[in-house]
Amino acid sequence: MRFAFGLSVTLLSLVVSLAAAHAEDKKPGVEKLYILNCGEGVAGDISRWSPGVDEGKSKDFVDNCYLIKHTLGWFLWDTGVADSIAAMPDGLAPPDPKATHWRRPKTLAGELDKLGLKPSDIKAMAISHTHADHVGNVEMFPAAMLYVQKAEYEWPGTNNAPRFKAEHPVTKLEGDHDVFRDGSVTILSTPGHTPGHQSLLVKLPKTGALVLSGDAVHFTSNWEIRAVPSMNTSKEQTQASMQKIADTLTREKAQLWINHDKAQRDSLKMSPEYYE
Numbered sequence: 001m002r003f004a005f006g007l008s009v010t011l012l013s014l015v016v017s018l019a020a021a022h023a024e025d026k027k028p029g030v031e032k033l034y035i036l037n038c039g040e041g042v043a044g045d046i047s048r049w050s051p052g053v054d055e056g057k058s059k060d061f062v063d064n065c066y067l068i069k070h071t072l073g074w075f076l077w078d079t080g081v082a083d084s085i086a087a088m089p090d091g092l093a094p095p096d097p098k099a100t101h102w103r104r105p106k107t108l109a110g111e112l113d114k115l116g117l118k119p120s121d122i123k124a125m126a127i128s129h130t131h132a133d134h135v136g137n138v139e140m141f142p143a144a145m146l147y148v149q150k151a152e153y154e155w156p157g158t159n160n161a162p163r164f165k166a167e168h169p170v171t172k173l174e175g176d177h178d179v180f181r182d183g184s185v186t187i188l189s190t191p192g193h194t195p196g197h198q199s200l201l202v203k204l205p206k207t208g209a210l211v212l213s214g215d216a217v218h219f220t221s222n223w224e225i226r227a228v229p230s231m232n233t234s235k236e237q238t239q240a241s242m243q244k245i246a247d248t249l250t251r252e253k254a255q256l257w258i259n260h261d262k263a264q265r266d267s268l269k270m271s272p273e274y275y276e
């Protein structure tokens with residue numbers, strides 16, 4: 001009897017501790033999202049992004065990277081302008097004075113370090129597109145799986161140069177992609193700014209759904225008038241992608257976070273604060 005009683009107590013305590021452990025189990029999905037400062041700049045003439053509107057007006061731009069903690073690992077969206085710009089006292093002036101003059105007040109490596117992370121902790125990443133203010137630090141993560149549209153990967157660069165190192169692990173996409181197979185992080189194909197431009201739908205447990213714009217749109221005022229920047233590779237694709245984003249915002253009750261919009265970023269929490 002004593003033995004049986006002892007056994008049942010042991011069993012009971014095991015059941016109780018298992019139940020407690022189960023209650024503590026993290027729900028699979030996205031846990032946190034950090035906005036990292038990946039650059040600050042001044043655009044020389046914003047009519048470049050809204051042809052015919054605000055000609056000759058300059059505008060402060062920001063450049064963000066977004067770091068997502070999923071229960072399965074860290075995922076980085078965009079890599080900003082190159083960290084090497086941080087060492088340039090006057091920043092990097094663009095060849096076209098109407099474009100953006102970038103500075104790097106903080107490095108991406110430093111932003112990760114502040115969170116106790118090394119680049120090798122980032123197992124997967126995606127870039128919205130291959131302009132220099134988004135792919136400046138891709139090779140800081142040489143072993144991270146890179147998710148990119150096939151159309152962007154194969155888009156010839158200057159002098160036909162490839163856009164990525166051939167040895168960088170890559171998953172070439174043809175359309176939308178559910179990164180963790182649970183609907184929490186979905187790459188949306190939104191071509192037009194470039195041939196394989198993509199945006200990101202993220203579902204956070206408390207904040208709710210967000211669409212990270214990439215450069216499908218550059219600032220709130222040009223989103224409102226659906227302006228198509230002069231440098232975009234396809235006006236038709238750009239307009240269709242903007243409509244796709246608008247439909248996604250409605251369907252998912254999502255917020256639109258515009259990467260280069262300084263006024264919007266100034267209203268959001270920056271790393272090391274985060275969104276849950």
Ligand SMILES: [Zn+2]
Nearest residue numbers: 131133134215
């Ligand atoms: Zn950009």
